[in-house]
Amino acid sequence: MLTVNQLSCHYPQFPLNFTLSVSAGERIVLLGPSGAGKSTLLNLLAGFIPATHGNIWIAGENITDYPPAKRPLSMLFQENNLFTHLSVRQNLALGLTPSMHLSSQQTDSMLALAQRTGLLSLLDRLPHQLSGGQRQRVALTRCLLRNRPLLLLDEPFSALDPALRQEMLMLTDELCRENQLTLLMVSHQLTDAQEIADRCMVIDQGKVAWEGNWQQLAGGDNHAATLLGIAPISGQ
Numbered sequence: 001m002l003t004v005n006q007l008s009c010h011y012p013q014f015p016l017n018f019t020l021s022v023s024a025g026e027r028i029v030l031l032g033p034s035g036a037g038k039s040t041l042l043n044l045l046a047g048f049i050p051a052t053h054g055n056i057w058i059a060g061e062n063i064t065d066y067p068p069a070k071r072p073l074s075m076l077f078q079e080n081n082l083f084t085h086l087s088v089r090q091n092l093a094l095g096l097t098p099s100m101h102l103s104s105q106q107t108d109s110m111l112a113l114a115q116r117t118g119l120l121s122l123l124d125r126l127p128h129q130l131s132g133g134q135r136q137r138v139a140l141t142r143c144l145l146r147n148r149p150l151l152l153l154d155e156p157f158s159a160l161d162p163a164l165r166q167e168m169l170m171l172t173d174e175l176c177r178e179n180q181l182t183l184l185m186v187s188h189q190l191t192d193a194q195e196i197a198d199r200c201m202v203i204d205q206g207k208v209a210w211e212g213n214w215q216q217l218a219g220g221d222n223h224a225a226t227l228l229g230i231a232p233i234s235g236q
């Protein structure tokens with residue numbers, strides 16, 4: 001579904017070279033030390049940072065030179081995903097059309113998904129009248145309304161308390177499965193990978209340094225676990 005070949009951008013102090021492949025419907029968690037290049041990879045895929053070398057293919061199409069709005073993906077950041085002067089309803093409507101004027105069919109879709117994500121009672125609030133978890137719920141719902149096959153999440157739930165984080169991960173997992181989305185999620189928590197990932201990729205020094213499952217990382221006996229500061233389980 002997603003193929004990335006030798007992708008890099010112009011960071012003079014930090015050479016990057018990303019090559020990776022992800023199947024349709026696969027859920028990948030990107031882990032790695034701070035400054036390894038995880039956010040840069042997502043921003044390159046989304047087109048927010050221009051690529052100077054390499055290419056990106058999504059569903060058989062070379063999208064490397066497409067502007068961000070034309071790429072078949074949605075991206076969610078750690079925070080500041082919502083327009084602060086617009087209500088929840090308007091923020092969601094933006095996922096469907098820039099004019100925010102919805103047809104009755106679009107309104108039905110919006111309301112159905114808002115019900116699914118528990119937002120129906122919050123539609124007329126402004127973002128500052130919501131909790132952090134509710135704001136991320138709105139942002140995730142808007143991403144899903146855009147109906148793009150690839151979802152990029154950059155530490156989306158790291159500011160939330162553990163219970164809410166768990167709830168949001170489960171919701172994301174369910175919605176990805178229901179909508180057959182392909183997911184790339186940056187996280188610093190191996191438990192996030194345990195919750196949602198089919199596969200983990202460890203990013204180090206601007207490239208994919210290791211791929212495997214969370215159990216291999218949790219075991220702590222490979223170089224990727226060392227990079228993440230996970231110690232081998234004693235006695236093994």
Ligand SMILES: Nc1ncnc2c1ncn2[C@@H]1O[C@H](COP(=O)(O)OP(=O)(O)OP(=O)(O)O)[C@@H](O)[C@H]1O
Nearest residue numbers: 010011012014032033034035036037038039040041
């Ligand atoms: N605009 C920029 N110009 C030049 N270098 C940059 C720029 N933005 C980031 N970098 C560098 O690129 C590297 C990768 O940064 P990036 O934000 O992708 O890391 P990360 O893995 O997401 O880190 P963290 O886990 O701390 O969020 C870092 O060394 C950073 O200093």
